[in-house]
Structures are given as C-alpha cells and as structure tokens.
Amino acid sequence: MLLVPCPNCGPRNATDMNYRGEAHSRPDPDAATKEEWRTYLYLRDNPSGWLRENWYCSSGCRRHFQLERHTLTGELRNPPLPGRKTAGA
Amino acid sequence: MIMSNRLPESSSEVVDRSKPIRFDWNGKKMKGFEGDTIASAILANGDHILSRSLKYHRPRGVLTHDFWDPNLMVQVGDEPNVRAGHRRLEAGMKISAQNVWPSLKFDAKAANGIAGRFLTAGFYYKTFMKPARLWPVYEKVLARFAPGGEVDLNTPHGYHDKRYAHPDVVVAGAGPAGLAAAIAAAQCGASVLLVEHEYEVGGHLLWGTDDDRAAAATLLAQAAAAGVEILTNSTVTGRYEDNWLGIAQRSHPIAVERLIKARAKVLVVAAGLIERPYVFQGNDLPGVMTSGAVSRLINMYGVKPGKCAVVLAANESGDQAVEDLKRADVEVARVVDARGSTTVNCAKGSRTRIKSVEVSDGSSIDCDLLVTAVGWTAPTSLLNMSGDRPVYDAAAARFFPNSPPDNVLATGGITGDGSRDELIAHGRATGELAAGRANAARHRIQAATASAAAVAGDEPEYPSDNRAPLTRADHPELHRSSTHGLVDYSEDISSKDLFGAAAEGFDSVELLKRFTTATMGPSQGKLETVNTVAILAEARAETIEQVGTTVWRPPYAPISLGALGGRVFEPVRVSSIHPWHEANGYTPILAGQWVRPEHYGDPHAEVRNTRTNVGITDVTPLGKLDLQGPDVPKLLSQLYTNKWMKLPVGGVRYGIMCAEDGVVLDDGVTARLGEDHYLMTTTSSGAGGVWNWVENWLQTEHPEWQVHVTPLTTGLTSINIAGPNSRKLLSRLVDCIDLGPGAFEYMQVRTGTIAEVDNCIVWRIGFTGELSYEIHVPSGHGLHVWNALLEQGEDLGVAPFGLEAQRIMRLEKGHFIVGQDTDGLSKAPTTGMISLLKLDKDDWAGKTEVAWALEDDYPVIVAVQPTDPKIVPEEACQILRDGTREIVGRITSSRHSPTLERSVCLAQVSREFAVAGTTLTVLLANGERINARVMEHHAHFDPEGERLRG
C-alpha cells in the first residue's frame, strides 16, 4: 500500500486518505460550454508519467491537498508550486 | 506398538521421546513424539505412501519433507490440505489421505494412469470445452476427480485476528544470515521483527552438524537478548508498495491464524534456498527424495528413510546425506557424483516403491531409496514483489537478485554461498545496513510530518551498500536426465508435456505455465519453476537466460481466508437513548453504521398515536454541522440550490444540494442560530459525505471564506416530537422559549433550556406532517430529556415511534428521501422542487447541469395511489406504457397508510406520465399488472399543511 505524504500528518497509509482523482481546474460555470463542463466532470488525461492529483486526509487532519504521482513507478512528490486547487466531484 | 523406522535417540533430534503422542492414520492407531511432523510420524510407523497424485492417482511418498512437499497433503479432522511435511503432530489427530477412493492402497481412480498418455497438457481444455452446453455435465464428473480434501460445512468458525505492526526492520527467514541480520539491526537500535516459516529458527543449521546446532542456539539467544521479536511458523506472504508487508502468523496462541500488516522501513530477505528435484523417468516413485528431506528425517526426527540408498550428489548437501545415511545404518549402494559426468538416467519400481536405479554409465543398482542433490532454487518471491528481476547465473546454476530497491536488502543463500561464519558475517553487515537505512528513513518521516515534535539532530546520512558480497560456488546445471519425468508433482505435469506444449506454440514461459498449469499447484513453483524454465529452454534450444522466468506473485505461502477476513473492525453507532430502546422492546435496524429502532412492536399503531396524540422519535443519526463565521451565507448559497443571503436569525430553511453533475446529493434544513452561527442538518446517510463536501469547497475553491465547521452529529442527541399534542408536551419542559403560535412559527428556531438542560436547540419543522418540533440536546443529557418527555406526556398519550412509522408518515406527506426516491441519475428537477432551483443566483454547485436539465426531458417524482387500495406494490416495481413492455418509470416508495387505510406510493415517471389524473400501469413482482393514479399533490394526506402549521 502506498504511503501518501500529507502536508500535516506526514506519510500515512493510502487507506487513511480519500483519493479525489486527477486535479484540474473548475471552469467558470456561467461561461462554460457543455463540452467544457463535461470534460471537467468526466474526462481524465490518465497520462503515463507524472500526474497531479487531489487527495483528502479523511482519517487524519481532514486537509485537502495535491500531490504528484508517477503512474509508472508509483513515486509520490509534493507539487513544486502551490497552484490553485480545485474541488473535485 | 513398534515404530519400525524410528532410529535410536540422538542429540540432534527435535522430537521429544519422553512425550509420546497417539494419533490415527487412515483409521490405524499410531504413535509419534512431540516435535514430529505428521509425515515423520507416519514414516516412523512404517508407512511410506501418503497421497495419490492429482491426475493419474499415482502413489506418492515424501519428496522434500517440508512446507513445499507436493506429495504430503493430508486431511486432519475437518481440515483439508494440511501439509504433513510441515505441520506438527498433535495428540488425537485423525489424519487421512486425500484424493483417494476407496483407499490409499487401492485407488480406483488410478485407472487414470492406464489412460495417462491421453491426459496430455491441455487435455481438459481440448476435451471438455465443446459443446459448451455440456459443460455443467463435465463439471460434475471432473469435480469428483478434483484434488483436495473434504470441506465440512459444519466446521465451527475459528477465531482469526489481525495486527498492525510498524517495525524498523522485518527480516524474512531465520537461517544463520537472517538471524545475524536481525541481531545486528536490533543491536544498532532498530526495532526488528524476525519471521520464520518453520517451527524453529536456524534454517539448514538445524539438520547440520552438532556445531551448526550449537551456533543456531547461540544466535537464537543473542536475538532474544537484543530484543528481536521472533515469529515462528509464520510467513511474510507479500511485499507491496513502500514495504507494506503481509505476514501470516500460524503460531498465534489464540487465533487460528493472524494476519499481520507491517509497514517496515527496511525489509531484509533471507529466504534461503529451496532444493530442486531432478527430472527423470520414475522420479515420483515413493522412495525418491531430496537430500534435504533425508537429512531432516534422520537428524531432526530420528526416522530412517529407507534400507538401501543410491545418492545422486552434485553438491555438499548430497555429501552430507551420504554421511547421515551411513550414521542411520542405511546401506549406501552407490554414490553417483554428478560433479563428474555421471548422472541417473531413470528409476524403476514396483507399484508402491522404487526398486532400482539406472545410472548413465550403464549400471543398474537395486535400492529402495534414491536421494538427489542436484541444485537450488532461490526463492526470490519477495524480491520480485519489490520490483526486482532476478538474473540467472549459469555457472552457479541458479537465479540471483539483480537490483532490488534501497529499502529491500537480500542476504544469505539467496545472494551467494559460504560457510556458516561467512553467512553470519554477511547477515550482520546486512542488519547494520538495514538499521542505518531505517534510522535515516525515520528522520525523513519525522521531518515530513509538520505536526511531529522537532526532529532530534541532523538528518543522518543514508548509508550506502558496502557489504562484501558472498561468493557464488560453481554448480553443475542439472535439470533433466536423458529420460522424461515429472516437472510439477502437484499437477502431474511431465517434461514430455512441456515439450508438447512448446511444440504446439505455447513457447513463452508465461503461456506455457498457464496452458499446462505447471507451477500453479500447491507448491506454487517453489520446486518446479526453474525446471520448467530449463525444459522450455531445452525445447527451444536456448539458454535459461534467454527464456527468462515467470514472475513470483503474492502470496509466498497460502494464507487462510479466515485470516484475510480477520476480525471485523466495523464500528457500530448508537445514540445516547439507545439503552432505553433496548429495554423497551425495540426492533433494531441497521442504517449505515447506526443501530436504530425500526419500531417497538406495531408501527401502524405508532403512526395512529402520533397523528392523534403525540409521538417522539430518536433522530440522532441526522447529520449536524455547526457552521460559524461571517461567510456562512456564501457557503450555503454555494452548496444549496436556493437562496440563503437573507435568512433571518431564528429562521430555518429547507435546501437541496447537488453535485457538480446536477444530481441530488443531499437535502436538509439549516437554521440561523445567531448573527454568524448556523446549524446545518443533513440526511443520516449523507452526514459524512456532506461534511467532506463542505470542507472541500472551503479548502479548495474558496479558502478566502471565513467559515469554521464542527461536526455535531453525535455531540447532539436529536428527538422529534410530533402530533397535535406536541406543543402542549414541549411547553411543560422548556424554559424561556415561548412556544405560542404567534411567537414560534413553522420553520423557526429557538435556543434555550429543556428539562433543565441548557444549550438546547428547538426548531419547528415537520417531516411527518404534524405540528412538530425537533430538539437537539447535548448528548450526555439525551436520555434524561427522552425520559422527561415520556413522563410529562403520559396524560397526553405520548408514545415513541420508530423509523418505520416515520417513513410511513413522510410518505403519507409525500416527502421524498434522497437515495430512496432519487438515484445516482436524478438531477434536481426530478424532485419537482423547481421553485428551489434559483438560476438567477450566482454560482452554485450543479447549477450548470441543472439549467441544462431543465431545458431537457427528465423523470419526475409523483405521488401515486393504486386503484385497488389493498394492493401495496413492491418498491422498484416497473411502470409500463399501457399495453406494452416499455418502462416509463418505477415505484420508489410504497407502504400501506394506516391514516388513509389504503396504499400510498411515490414513483419516478417520465414527464409525459407525470400529469395529475394519469392512469399508470404498474407491473407487480408476480407479473400482474395493476392500475394506479397520479395524484395532484405529493402529499397524500393534508395537502394544504393545516396540521403542520396549526
């Protein structure tokens, strides 16, 4: 099982966390076309390599945070920049 | 009772002759000693056939005499598939042979053997696949020939357990190297868990010289002194990401088996070496054994494995077997030294035992025992699971680790050869390295933990691997002689089968394995894999390196389903009133994690009493979130579909929440208790999810909003007081709250004292449709307030009601339940609450999709009454277009209404059918079609809400 580095709690079992999926920003709901909005809702890039993800420390400090995971090697790292976070579905 | 093959007592044995044990073997009474394996005890009594093979039902005896011996699966009482070369003998065991009928000596299924040449690899696939409709017939016939013991469905459930461990270092294998590694790591300050597959630590030292055994005893004492936790008869079954390890502990004093989940900072793999059988014609005859089996039987168990032996020796283990046999008074008729050019061609035997051996020099030697020492398999499973791909070294005739990750270290025989002292030295160096790396890892973890106390000292340097490697001894490559024999004993797969399969095109090792099932039996490739690869290489005229090997996957050794299931840690939640429910004849119902009263005997009577007098019900599981801060209205406006900026202090409002796809997520009421203070309620099942949802928005999209969220679901005990007398009842208990009709209106909230309990919240709402109040009291006083309500309301006819009465009353009133009357596709418009969907409001969760949904067609929730008032359609019944089978909706809630004395339903129907007065066709579960009418209002009862507002 992966050890997921929570910014508050440190490395914790992935089962202590809630995986919230690929991170991408929420389009402006008033301006978004159906296609843009549904891309946000349903489509994932699923790259082979580094992927930015949303995680939620559900059994720990309850912080929502982002990290980067390498989908081939399983390596995890905290994102280089804080970046705007998004509310996933 | 004579134990005909028991040797005179010796200093090397692990059996205790002062403790005889009586047991049954196939109905025969036998005697063994404490410390015996099941197999050693049976052999000591003179029997040497312990099973019949899977396909051909050939008689089988001891091959390796350890956990992996494929021939030693027996039934012990109601436990099938016990490994008799491993499991300790216990008093009173009733042991029987498996896979035999009618008896082990005469097996009717051995007829298979005659037709054996037809049962080639893939036989089952090819013969029983077509026609497909006959498969059930084939299955029945084949099941009778399937291996394995008998499962007793009445077996009592044993207790299984789970443990979580966080050791610095886990050492897998307690031979000399593993022991030394554990000792060294512990002496360096690491917490160490040492896991040994067998019952005793020491590995091959246990069946070695007196010096070897003395060294093992010294190592064990040192390990204990250093504080190493030692688990024997336990196996590290798997290694997963970041050294997450599964350990099957079979030696737990209480549990049948315990699964340990360990997060190790460093894993040391010291799994030793497993002796490989040799492939030749007759290699599965009883009396053909590996050198390790022979040395273990003689030295550890005092059992004489035969009378006259031929030994095929390609290494020191064979030489040792020769010495051991001589000491045990077994005649050694010939030592075939495979380090020269001679080998064994084939063995011949009677139906039950080997009789002679043909050597490659042309000679034939009579014997009843053939001992083979032809090489080793490195059990690299845990390294494979760590991502390593071991490489084959032809000069040493085995695989070696390649480049495991930094937190996985290998030591001992798996990495090379050496004397006892060399193995111990390598183990020590490995243990020191493991402790150093674990220490560095601990610092890193602490430094990465913001909440941890300040890390002591600088981060230690991550130690690099400077261990002097063990040397690799040259070893002849011996896999198959000039004849064909069995490669996989568990599955009855011969080298000829493998050649055939390769010729058919299954010539990659992964394909070959799956097609022939070689390596897929109970030994799980521990004995067979390398020979399988070698024979495939021979068939392809290539080298073992070119062919490659299969990937070893978890588990290393079988783990019971009981241990995987383990102890259930699912918490059960109850309210503070629960003791009263239990004492007063409630019928419990499990709702999520909550145990709730479904009713107290008669839910219909509970409904009538509530509608006539007054009822009280425990609604504690209702989700409750305390929200404080100046930006709460913004949060509420973001999450609910309706408007919240102008809710006055003392006001309560109902709202629906949507996910971003417009689907209804939850609903509930929220009250404004003070200027910047709100209490939100959610559905019981949505409590956790909504809390999460609220935090998600506050932390990610709107971190600038000042809102503090505190979950109060269990902090407050919630009671609903409903019925015409509810005001009268509550007025007897409250202080400082004016309940008068003009002073406390429907959809308002007050705070105050109830039954002398301060800090209570009262709001006037009505899920049941009656005049009703919901009170939230600090949970420590919940039971007190409940009792006070019952006492004070006696003359008012107060009685409790359960979840079922509550559901009936809400259905009579036509209130939908999220998740019951809506589903994962129901967008907000389906609820019919169009006036709550404020498209003129700025951004709110789900708005975009809701707006699009409103332009589109969508199903609608409607109230429905069957024409025949006595028929209560089952929930989920389909609604059909009349005269067709086209589904246009379904019944989502359905009950008999004791108030209206008729059936009442809610349904989801397509818009075309949602018009009041429409006659629907409902398909009952029994196939009957009935008519039902769409009602004008959602509420079947009191649609104007006069009772509610009274």
Ligand SMILES: [Zn+2]
């Ligand atoms: Zn955390």
